[in-house]
Amino acid sequence: MNVQGTVHKYGDHVDTDVIIPARYLNTPDHKELAAHCMEDIDGDFIRKVKPGDLMVAGVNFGCGSSREHAPIAIKASGVSCVIAATFARIFYRNAINIGLPILECPAASAGIAAGDQVAVDFDTGVITNLTKNETYQAEPFPPFIKDMMEKGGLMASLKAGKAGV
Amino acid sequence: MGMTMTQKILAKHAGLDSVRAGQLIQARLDLVLGNDITTPVAINEFEAAGFDKVFDQSKIALVMDHFAPNKDIKAAAQCKQCRTFARRFGIDHYFDVGEMGIEHALLPEKGLVAPGEAVIGADSHTCTYGALGAFSTGVGSTDMGAAMAAGETWFKVPSAIKVNLTGKLRPFVSGKDVILTLIGRIGVDGARYQSLEFAGPGVAELSIYDRLTISNMAIEAGAKNGIFPVDEITKAYVEGRVNRPWTAFEADPDAEYERVVDMDLSQVECTVAWPHLPENAHSAREGNDIRIDQIVIGSCTNGQLPDLEAAAAILKGRHLAEDVRGIVIPATMTIYREAMRRGLTDVFLDAGCIVSTPTCGPCLGGYMGILAAGERCVSTTNRNFVGRMGHVDSEVYLASPAVAAASGVAGHICHPDSLA
Numbered sequence: 001m002n003v004q005g006t007v008h009k010y011g012d013h014v015d016t017d018v019i020i021p022a023r024y025l026n027t028p029d030h031k032e033l034a035a036h037c038m039e040d041i042d043g044d045f046i047r048k049v050k051p052g053d054l055m056v057a058g059v060n061f062g063c064g065s066s067r068e069h070a071p072i073a074i075k076a077s078g079v080s081c082v083i084a085a086t087f088a089r090i091f092y093r094n095a096i097n098i099g100l101p102i103l104e105c106p107a108a109s110a111g112i113a114a115g116d117q118v119a120v121d122f123d124t125g126v127i128t129n130l131t132k133n134e135t136y137q138a139e140p141f142p143p144f145i146k147d148m149m150e151k152g153g154l155m156a157s158l159k160a161g162k163a164g165v
Numbered sequence: 166m167g168m169t170m171t172q173k174i175l176a177k178h179a180g181l182d183s184v185r186a187g188q189l190i191q192a193r194l195d196l197v198l199g200n201d202i203t204t205p206v207a208i209n210e211f212e213a214a215g216f217d218k219v220f221d222q223s224k225i226a227l228v229m230d231h232f233a234p235n236k237d238i239k240a241a242a243q244c245k246q247c248r249t250f251a252r253r254f255g256i257d258h259y260f261d262v263g264e265m266g267i268e269h270a271l272l273p274e275k276g277l278v279a280p281g282e283a284v285i286g287a288d289s290h291t292c293t294y295g296a297l298g299a300f301s302t303g304v305g306s307t308d309m310g311a312a313m314a315a316g317e318t319w320f321k322v323p324s325a326i327k328v329n330l331t332g333k334l335r336p337f338v339s340g341k342d343v344i345l346t347l348i349g350r351i352g353v354d355g356a357r358y359q360s361l362e363f364a365g366p367g368v369a370e371l372s373i374y375d376r377l378t379i380s381n382m383a384i385e386a387g388a389k390n391g392i393f394p395v396d397e398i399t400k401a402y403v404e405g406r407v408n409r410p411w412t413a414f415e416a417d418p419d420a421e422y423e424r425v426v427d428m429d430l431s432q433v434e435c436t437v438a439w440p441h442l443p444e445n446a447h448s449a450r451e452g453n454d455i456r457i458d459q460i461v462i463g464s465c466t467n468g469q470l471p472d473l474e475a476a477a478a479i480l481k482g483r484h485l486a487e488d489v490r491g492i493v494i495p496a497t498m499t500i501y502r503e504a505m506r507r508g509l510t511d512v513f514l515d516a517g518c519i520v521s522t523p524t525c526g527p528c529l530g531g532y533m534g535i536l537a538a539g540e541r542c543v544s545t546t547n548r549n550f551v552g553r554m555g556h557v558d559s560e561v562y563l564a565s566p567a568v569a570a571a572s573g574v575a576g577h578i579c580h581p582d583s584l585a
Contacts, residue, residue, distance in 0.1 A: 013354070015550045017548065021552055022529035022530050023530055025531075026202070026239035028243075040557045041557075060354040060357065063353060063354065064548060065548075066287060066288055067202070068305035068307060069202075072206075088357065089357065090289055090384075093304060093308065094308075097308060154308065154311050155213070155311060156214075158214065158314065159214050
């Protein structure tokens with residue numbers, strides 16, 4: 001699988017409260033959540049984002065609250081992949097469970113700027129910055145997680161009787 | 166090679182003799198928790214996958230605490246969805262208005278978590294129960310939904326940081342100051358994916374409530390869990406609450422830790438985390454120039470009876486400064502009633518505070534104390550992120566109940582011993 005799009009760039013410790021403020025957690029509706037995605041740190045995001053765009057950030061992306069509404073809002077906003085130097089653990093787990101592609105790659109986090117055109121090859125983990133003509137190698141997923149994502153996420157794996165490690 | 170306390174609990178629940186850091190395991194769960202904002206998403210996933218039964222109706226807890234009593238029509242619909250699900254599947258531990266409390270105070274109080282157990286909750290502060298010597302960690306809603314069906318989940322076995330505690334806390338200094346100091350030292354991702362294992366002679370100097378506050382904020386250092394050894398203090402707390410057999414696990418003497426952090430409790434100062442990260446730790450004495458508009462005393466971090474007592478000791482015979490609002494939230498109905506019985510409620514009302522029914526409301530900017538642009542709050546809660554308690558240009562300063570109370574009286578951030 002491959003994706004390509006324009007990058008929206010953020011810094012370190014982007015917490016789930018700014019990804020989707022709690023005042024909007026009175027609904028599980030994906031579209032309603034997406035309408036407020038990143039509102040508290042980037043009020044223009046939802047107007048700028050186009051289907052297939054990528055989000056790139058620094059360390060500890062998705063820290064704080066366990067709200068799954070955060071990766072749901074990002075995915076429903078049209079973002080095709082989140083690349084960060086590191087992810088907070090609950091966000092990492094949630095993103096995989098709901099099928100939002102994420103990649104850990106400090107080099108890409110450092111090298112990619114806002115507005116860059118970036119392509120990702122999930123099979124190889126190679127991230128290509130078309131604007132700067134650079135490539136970065138992301139950490140591959142452990143086989144167990146790759147298998148779960150290929151089956152369509154945690155629930156689909158569980159129904160298939162295959163969610164165990 | 167030996168195992169940490171966390172690794173031993175996980176090995177037991179995975180049916181293995183031993184586990185090592187980094188290993189992927191499938192572990193049996195003793196309790197699965199959700200609240201009124203995470204459970205609806207879990208129910209939707211559970212139903213969409215076509216499950217028609219839960220693994221064990223006595224091992225699921227649903228607590229309506231975040232936006233309950235219902236803050237608006239949408240919140241009411243979410244609680245209704247949880248209630249319908251609980252009744253349909255005969256969930257034993259469904260807590261609604263009248264008997265609910267803030268989940269991480271309520272579950273220990275009701276004896277729903279015991280030492281040595283493994284618990285997941287669709288709430289990041291589920292790590293609180295490490296104070297009782299349990300393995301507990303926060304997950305998302307899909308994990309919760311899957312666990313309600315399967316009764317087990319996967320984990321990557323964490324490596325550990327050992328926090329070696331020595332000495333004894335000074336007056337006015339509490340568990341909140343310990344954890345804010347620790348996060349200040351290791352950073353908000355200092356324990357990312359790891360367990361924080363508290364050890365050393367200083368553990369015996371910490372009450373169970375100090376420990377609950379410390380474990381509660383382990384997530385604020387990025388940790389998977391924060392766990393305390395089981396001692397006489399733990400046993401005294403669980404006795405009469407937990408009516409099933411439980412096991413105290415101990416770390417092996419040769420357990421491996423990625424690092425050891427030494428902490429002398431006698432050197433811990435009343436600490437305040439400045440906006441907008443819990444790692445921005447400062448002495449409360451540095452805040453005299455920071456004027457405030459509100460104090461909040463409560464939450465899963467600091468809404469226990471001793472927290473209210475610490476605040477009341479400061480507020481007794483005093484009054485909030487002009488234009489400071491004071492919001493006090495006992496974490497459970499039992500604590501609420503006991504606060505009334507002991508006269509604490511009168512102290513708060515006399516000081517100009519309000520006393521609310523249990524709710525998470527203001528902590529996450531839900532309701533019951535939202536801040537306007539430019540306003541500042543000293544809060545005993547756990548997060549001071551941008552916009553956490555209201556407008557993006559408001560500020561939250563995290564502190565202990567004693568510091569929050571003193572600050573409310575002074576009208577600025579204030580060390581309790583500098584009040585006139």
